[in-house]
């Protein structure tokens with residue numbers, strides 16, 4: 001049996017090779033895409049091993065799990081990405097450790113994150129999560145609501161507008177959806193030129209996301225293994 005560090009190292013190598021190949025195929029520079037390793041359901045000890053393997057960007061999707069994990073690894077030089085649906089009453093906690101929140105999809109959340117950031121004396125980068133299939137129950141704002149939400153983030157103390165995020169729809173071609181996201185990003189940058197981040201692509205669809213122009217991919221399973229189902 002190989003030990004966990006070897007396993008993570010081998011998986012990371014594979015994922016980095018997939019990202020490099022996708023960049024090459026798309027004619028994009030390899031450093032144009034940042035890997036975020038989503039460590040949800042895996043212990044802080046894995047985060048520590050990953051940091052030892054050169055990972056600097058980590059993601060989580062539940063505050064109850066992320067807050068203690070970030071605290072347990074506070075000695076490491078990590079950037080924490082909060083990628084899950086976020087309840088307003090958890091925003092203050094998330095603002096205490098997250099550097100980037102990928103799931104900003106309503107103005108009440110903008111207000112809550114802003115007051116949390118100010119209270120903690122931190123600056124938070126916010127990505128607007130867009131629903132690509134109109135099913136906002138899975139999180140994400142409707143595309144029509146993005147411009148006003150962007151303006152709200154820009155106006156909010158402690159927040160900075162980073163760009164857009166999306167999850168591929170459950171049905172249909174991820175490539176189509178990621179292209180639509182890229183077009184929304186182009187429109188967003190006309191009003192907000194520094195909002196250049198496009199967070200898209202997971203273990204099963206990172207190639208399509210990179211092809212469409214993603215700047216950040218969020219990878220869990222392909223690095224850490226298949227998650228046990230949440231209780």
Ligand SMILES: *Cc1c(COP(=O)(O)O)cnc(C)c1O
Nearest residue numbers: 038061083202203218219220221
């Ligand atoms: C869990 C999760 C990921 C990673 O998904 P994998 O398929 O395990 O790579 C990416 N984005 C979000 C929002 C997630 O919740």
